[in-house]
Amino acid sequence: MSRALSHAKAVQSTAGNGTVATEPNPRRIRAYFGGEVIVDTTESVYLFEQDHLPAYYIPWTDVRQDFLRESDTTTVCPRKGTATYHTIDAGGKSSVDALWTYPQALADALDLSEYVSFYWDRVDAWFEEDEQVFVHPRDPYVRVDVLPTSRHVQVYLGDVLVAETRSAKLLFETGLPPRYYIPRIDVMNSLFTESATTTACPYKGTASYVSVLSGPQDIAWFYPQTMVAASGIENHLSFYSARGARIVVDGVVLDD
Numbered sequence: 001m002s003r004a005l006s007h008a009k010a011v012q013s014t015a016g017n018g019t020v021a022t023e024p025n026p027r028r029i030r031a032y033f034g035g036e037v038i039v040d041t042t043e044s045v046y047l048f049e050q051d052h053l054p055a056y057y058i059p060w061t062d063v064r065q066d067f068l069r070e071s072d073t074t075t076v077c078p079r080k081g082t083a084t085y086h087t088i089d090a091g092g093k094s095s096v097d098a099l100w101t102y103p104q105a106l107a108d109a110l111d112l113s114e115y116v117s118f119y120w121d122r123v124d125a126w127f128e129e130d131e132q133v134f135v136h137p138r139d140p141y142v143r144v145d146v147l148p149t150s151r152h153v154q155v156y157l158g159d160v161l162v163a164e165t166r167s168a169k170l171l172f173e174t175g176l177p178p179r180y181y182i183p184r185i186d187v188m189n190s191l192f193t194e195s196a197t198t199t200a201c202p203y204k205g206t207a208s209y210v211s212v213l214s215g216p217q218d219i220a221w222f223y224p225q226t227m228v229a230a231s232g233i234e235n236h237l238s239f240y241s242a243r244g245a246r247i248v249v250d251g252v253v254l255d256d
Contacts, residue, residue, distance in 0.1 A: 012048075016108035019050040019079050022057065025140075029056055033098075033123040034091020038064050045115065046140065049079065054139045057115035060101070073097050081106045086116075088123070098122035131228075135202045142174040144203045144229040146181075153180050155187075155239050156246040157212065157219075163187040169233050173203065177256065180247065181222075181236035192220070204230040210237065216244040 014021040022045040031039035041062035047055045071085040083100040099118045105111040120126070126133045149170040155163035165186035171179045192210040197218050200206045205226045209218040220239040223230065239245035242256040 013110060015079065015110045017079055017106075020110055021048045022046065022110060022112075023048065023140075025056070027128045029058065030127045031118060031123045032125045032127075033067075033088050033095055034093050036064065036067060036090040038067060038088060038090065038123060039118075046137070047112075047117065053136050055117050056137050057112060057117050060114055060116055063099075063116055068099075071097050075100070077102075079106075080109050080112060095122040133202055134200045134206070138202050139174075142203060143172075144174075145172045146170070146230055146232040147172070148232075149180075151180075152250050153182060154248040155182065156248070157191075157215070157244060160191075161188075162191055162245075163237065163239070169236055171204075171230065171233060171238075179238045180249065180254075181233040181238045183236055184222075187237050203227060204233075212244075219243045219245055 012021040012023045025044045025046050026042065027044075028042045029039060029044050030037060039058050039062060041058055043059050043062060045057050047057045049055075067088050067090045068086040069089055071087050073085040075083045077083065081102045081104055083102055085097040085100045088095040088098045097119075099116045099122075101116045102109075102112040104113065120136055126137075128138070147170050149168050150166045151168065151170075153163070153165050153168045154161060163182045163186055165182050167183055167186065169181040171181060173179075191212060193213055195209045195211045195218055197209040198206055199221070205223045207221040207223050209221045211217040212219055218240075220237045222235055222237050223233055224235060226232075226234055239247055240256060241247050241254060247254040
């Protein structure tokens with residue numbers, strides 16, 4: 001979850017209840033649904049809320065309201081107030097209750113009445129500038145760094161050494177443990193088979209997985225292609241110690 005509530009107070013507007021803050025987002029944000037541009041703005045804000053992922057809040061004036069239909073749905077948030085909803089109708093299809101707004105603020109809450117926010121997966125695609133963004137808005141306070149390392153990395157399954165390298169890529173991601181990505185040339189690839197599992201990360205890309213033949217499933221993952229921030233780990237394997245791999249770095253066994 002975002003560390004922004006405690007690290008960027010100088011540029012934020014914070015609610016009196018201390019659990020919600022907004023911060024200007026200078027990036028151009030676009031959302032598409034049904035072949036139409038529903039959002040196109042350079043005036044959005046990030047909304048940071050305690051124990052939640054960041055969200056885009058979009059000025060009403062930058063939303064194509066001709067594609068919106070008001071809904072009878074309402075929900076209540078104790079931090080922000082009562083939300084009202086709209087459905088998108090575009091390109092011959094509908095996205096029910098895809099976006100919401102808070103027309104009236106609580107006494108100790110931020111006034112969000114000039115903004116709307118969307119369920120991420122109820123539109124077809126999101127873009128920051130000209131790059132598509134997946135899963136959820138990228139947190140501006142999460143950083144990904146990929147560094148080459150000559151540390152001695154070994155991976156065992158039981159007593160079998162299945163990977164060994166001094167040419168790993170070490171990925172640091174804010175709030176997560178470091179991950180060692182091992183070149184395929186330094187892995188006993190004949191022991192593994194690619195699985196059907198995939199997962200997506202807004203900072204790194206879409207990961208594929210490998211399993212051990214007649215053994216632990218989805219024990220390692222790799223990115224066939226990466227986002228720019230994670231460039232360098234393409235087609236390198238990283239292993240889960242929690243799923244049975246023993247990862248040893250310079251003689252020290254690592255835990256997930």
